[in-house]
Amino acid sequence: MKVKTITMIKAFAMSWLLALVACGGGGNGGAASVPATSAEGLWSGSTSTSRTVTSIVLENGTYWMLPVPTISAPNASFVQGTGGSLNGVFSSFDGIDFNLAGPGISNATVSANYVAKQSFTGSVSYPNQNQSFTFTSLYNADYEQTPNVAAVAGYYLGVISMTGNNDGTTLSVSSDGTVLGVGAKNGCQFLGKIAPRSRGNLYVLLGAFSGGACANNASAVSGIGYFDSSAKRLHLAALDTSRSNGFSFVGIKL
DSSP, X not given: OHHHHHHHHHHHHHHHHHHHHXXXXXXXXXOOOOOTTOOOEEEEEEETTSOEEEEEEOTXXXXXXXXXXXXXXXXXXXXXXXXXXXXXXXXXXXXEEEETTTTEEEEEEEEEEEETTTEEEEXXXXXXXXXXXXEEEEEOGGGGSOOOHHHHOEEEEEEEEETTEEEEEEEEEOTTOEEEEEOTTTOOEXXXXXXXXSSSSOEEEEEEEESSSOTTTTOEEXXXXXXXXXXXXXXXXXXXXXXXXXXXXXXXXX
16 A cells, blocks of 8 residues: 555656646756846855755746755745845835744745846845844856756755754755655655756756655645755755645755
């Protein structure tokens, strides 16, 4: 039964991935020509909460802010939403902070100033909590490289965060883009696929959960992947269509 379930999840993830690629979400990848009036790109920086953060702004305004876990803040949380770029100002009012192993899911707004392909600096605010943090970041030209699944393939030791828990794991990425991660403590399994996006050095991520103590059990999720080749660090983040369930992973290639 377990083998059958895994096979069904894998087939579902593959079919969904192929459908998304056909709609322009994936493809062979390639260098991105960032418009001079857009905040699009890959941004590397830090926050006022002493976190290193990788921010991704896509050509359609969708963004992901992916902090790197630390000993004092081990959860691999992320902020996701959609925003608009206009005259050096980026604004988003539908952001959600997925602090999956901590406070949970919180509404967020993002206000930032940007200089295309140079800097992206601003703040993330939580209207319901009367809290905020600031961030500063510089453009990372790695965005203009061509994504390559073969370069990502391997094993990663890191932290996987899902709704309600935070767990260590060794996650694998195969040469065909299959992603498999199992929580060391709770046994929750994530099975998915990655494929190069058609724009930027990024990956489309699709998958689902099964087994163990999965708060996300049976939830299909979609999201983003970025491999920092210089640091050998893989970032993955995904959520379901209702944006009420999700997961994130940050790990170093072994």
